Amino acid sequence: MTDERFKELLAGYLGGQATEADLAELHQAVFASPSRRKCLQEETRLHVLLREALAEEVELQALQPVAPARRRAPERRRCLPLAAGMAAAVLLAAGVLTGLWYWSDGKQERQGLGVCLDVSTSGDVTIERGGRTVQAVADLVLDVGDRVVCDTHARAMLRLADGSNLSMEPGSSVVLVSDRPQVRLERGEVLFEIAQRPADAPAFEVRTGQSTVAVMGTVFTVETGDHTRVKVYEGRVALTRHSDSASVEVGSLQTATTAAKELAAVALFVPAPQPTSTVRLLPTDDATLDRGARALGALLKVEGDRRTAYLRFVVPAVGRIHSARLRLTQAIDPGQGTLRFWLADHSKWEEDTLRPDTAPKAVREVARRVGVVRRNQVIEVDVSDAIDQPGPVTIVITLDRKKEHDIWFGSKESDIPPELILTCCSPPRSPRRGM
Amino acid sequence: MDMPTEPMTTGAGDDRPFQSLLCITENRCRILAMIVAMVHDFEVAEDLFQETVLEILKSESQFDPTRRFTPWACGIARNVVRRYWRQCKRAPASGMADLVADLALVSTEGDDDLWRQERRALRRCLGKLPDRMRRLLLLRYGHNFKGRELAQRAAYRAGSIRTTLARLRGQLRQCIQMQMASSAREANP
Numbered sequence: 001m002t003d004e005r006f007k008e009l010l011a012g013y014l015g016g017q018a019t020e021a022d023l024a025e026l027h028q029a030v031f032a033s034p035s036r037r038k039c040l041q042e043e044t045r046l047h048v049l050l051r052e053a054l055a056e057e058v059e060l061q062a063l064q065p066v067a068p069a070r071r072r073a074p075e076r077r078r079c080l081p082l083a084a085g086m087a088a089a090v091l092l093a094a095g096v097l098t099g100l101w102y103w104s105d106g107k108q109e110r111q112g113l114g115v116c117l118d119v120s121t122s123g124d125v126t127i128e129r130g131g132r133t134v135q136a137v138a139d140l141v142l143d144v145g146d147r148v149v150c151d152t153h154a155r156a157m158l159r160l161a162d163g164s165n166l167s168m169e170p171g172s173s174v175v176l177v178s179d180r181p182q183v184r185l186e187r188g189e190v191l192f193e194i195a196q197r198p199a200d201a202p203a204f205e206v207r208t209g210q211s212t213v214a215v216m217g218t219v220f221t222v223e224t225g226d227h228t229r230v231k232v233y234e235g236r237v238a239l240t241r242h243s244d245s246a247s248v249e250v251g252s253l254q255t256a257t258t259a260a261k262e263l264a265a266v267a268l269f270v271p272a273p274q275p276t277s278t279v280r281l282l283p284t285d286d287a288t289l290d291r292g293a294r295a296l297g298a299l300l301k302v303e304g305d306r307r308t309a310y311l312r313f314v315v316p317a318v319g320r321i322h323s324a325r326l327r328l329t330q331a332i333d334p335g336q337g338t339l340r341f342w343l344a345d346h347s348k349w350e351e352d353t354l355r356p357d358t359a360p361k362a363v364r365e366v367a368r369r370v371g372v373v374r375r376n377q378v379i380e381v382d383v384s385d386a387i388d389q390p391g392p393v394t395i396v397i398t399l400d401r402k403k404e405h406d407i408w409f410g411s412k413e414s415d416i417p418p419e420l421i422l423t424c425c426s427p428p429r430s431p432r433r434g435m
Numbered sequence: 436m437d438m439p440t441e442p443m444t445t446g447a448g449d450d451r452p453f454q455s456l457l458c459i460t461e462n463r464c465r466i467l468a469m470i471v472a473m474v475h476d477f478e479v480a481e482d483l484f485q486e487t488v489l490e491i492l493k494s495e496s497q498f499d500p501t502r503r504f505t506p507w508a509c510g511i512a513r514n515v516v517r518r519y520w521r522q523c524k525r526a527p528a529s530g531m532a533d534l535v536a537d538l539a540l541v542s543t544e545g546d547d548d549l550w551r552q553e554r555r556a557l558r559r560c561l562g563k564l565p566d567r568m569r570r571l572l573l574l575r576y577g578h579n580f581k582g583r584e585l586a587q588r589a590a591y592r593a594g595s596i597r598t599t600l601a602r603l604r605g606q607l608r609q610c611i612q613m614q615m616a617s618s619a620r621e622a623n624p
Contacts, residue, residue, distance in 0.1 A: 011601040013538070015581070016475025020531050027534045030541055037541055044542035045550060046604055046611070048468045049557050051477050054577035290478075296523040306478075333485055 112141035114160035117378045123154030138377040149173045163195035189223040210258040214238045227259035281420040285312040285351040286411045292356040298413040302399040303406035309397040317390040318424040324387040327380045329416035333408040337401030341367040347392035362396040373407045458504040465543045469509045472539035473516045477579045487512045556614035
């Protein structure tokens with residue numbers, strides 16, 4: 001083989017354009033000649049080092065527009081190699097530390113009583129534990145005795161080990177009293193989605209200053225201040241008032257308050273249609289377009305100027321929809337930035353055939369989430385504005401940040417699929433016949 | 436990048452994750468080279484590198500610390516690429532996958548110190564390139580454009596882009612060798 005031919009094969013190999021015959025020829029040449037073996041190594045090293053150096057340069061260029069303008073340009077030019085070096089060092093250190101964080105997070109994985117699933121980016125959510133106060137972050141494992149406090153601008157979502165979810169409203173505070181589980185609501189309002197409990201298991205208890213709510217699996221809110229009010233949307237709970245041990249069962253679409261002289265369940269006051277059930281939908285189709293080509297695999301990936309994720313749901317006729325929340329779970333690659341959720345102009349697409357020319361266009365932003373998405377973090381956004389009638393709907397997800405900030409989520413093929421959670425109301429009653 | 440010539444040593448066990456991460460960081464280029472040589476796309480390779488890191492950390496208990504880290508890590512990278520091929524139904528034809536993996540493994544061999552020296556020399560050499568050449572490399576390696584799109588963006592004829600890049604790499608290779616020879620003379624006058 002001539003040197004010219006070898007170089008040609010090598011260029012085709014590095015460019016990914018080598019045919020099977022080329023590969024076999026290259027393989028034979030490399031394994032027959034130590035000098036050609038060395039040549040392959042040199043070329044691959046150069047290939048990878050070029051990528052490293054120039055991808056870093058692209059990153060630095062991308063950062064420049066946000067840097068304040070400087071008047072002393074010559075100095076800036078002199079500093080660029082240093083800046084590049086420092087940036088590389090920072091990236092390397094960040095990579096190690098991030099990796100260590102993920103790793104230690106994984107290694108130290110412990111059940112605890114639950115985990116902080118999501119924390120709103122506005123306001124503060126704190127955890128008081130053993131006399132110390134720490135900032136709540138997603139993924140933080142919660143223990144018995146922890147007090148979770150949302151300030152007046154913050155929300156938090158907790159998932160307990162038994163699968164129950166607690167959505168804490170601004171100004172609320174709960175203490176995880178025991179792993180029974182028992183929760184003390186000190187103030188504010190919390191929506192409880194209690195997982196169905198085995199018949200022989202003790203009831204899930206929510207205690208307030210005035211009462212105890214015992215449940216076996218249902219959806220309800222508890223609000224406490226001077227009095228406690230319970231609103232049940234699904235199932236039933238037992239409310240017991242501490243002052244006189246009076247007890248009442250509060251059923252679906254009923255409410256009760258400890259302020260009443262006689263503890264009783266009454267129909268939930270319905271100024272507007274109220275939620276009666278929760279419907280969880282998986283996407284019928286989901287896909288990622290990566291630079292215009294459909295990305296394969298069981299992940300949805302978003303990245304600025306590169307990857308856009310598409311989710312198609314078919315909303316059933318379930319009566320009036322009170323709210324719609326899109327829930328996504330991070331997988332493998334965490335990241336950060338502004339995630340934007342858009343309503344698309346059509347839903348006439350399928351994941352196997354999605355192409356840029358057939359892909360729906362993002363027409364109206366319906367939700368936005370800013371911040372970091374950590375490993376295994378579940379994020380939830382309100383996309384009610386996108387859901388106004390039964391039928392197919394497509395939500396497009398974009399991210400403004402690039403490169404290492406890209407975020408991956410589980411797709412419907414994964415074991416952590418996206419979910420559209422609809423809180424629905426009963427369909428309006430038909431007028432009675434003969435009236 | 437510094438490549439360890441010694442096996443990865445670990446302490447009583449508690450520092451193993453940290454040791455692993457250091458080894459991964461030190462050998463990032465080499466593991467990435469293995470993946471790039473198999474999938475021929477930087478962005479896909481970088482995604483698969485992240486999956487490889489997770490696999491390495493998950494399998495760390497199976498690593499024999501008396502052996503060298505890089506071959507073991509490259510073996511995991513090879514498996515991650517094979518899994519990717521299966522998922523994407525893009526596996527090379529029967530028998531070809533082994534050839535590709537063999538060549539990729541050869542790509543990661545070599546003197547450990549070379550990576551570090553060549554990185555330093557390459558940065559100097561890039562600074563000496565004419566703007567048009569540098570722009571072409573930036574589009575190919577920084578932005579990962581290939582083929583016709585690269586030719587359009589860089590304003591080259593599609594038929595000549597591969598040859599131009601090969602020639603450019605050849606020039607850079609010469610420059611790197613001269614830089615390294617010059618550094619060696621300075622170190623040992």
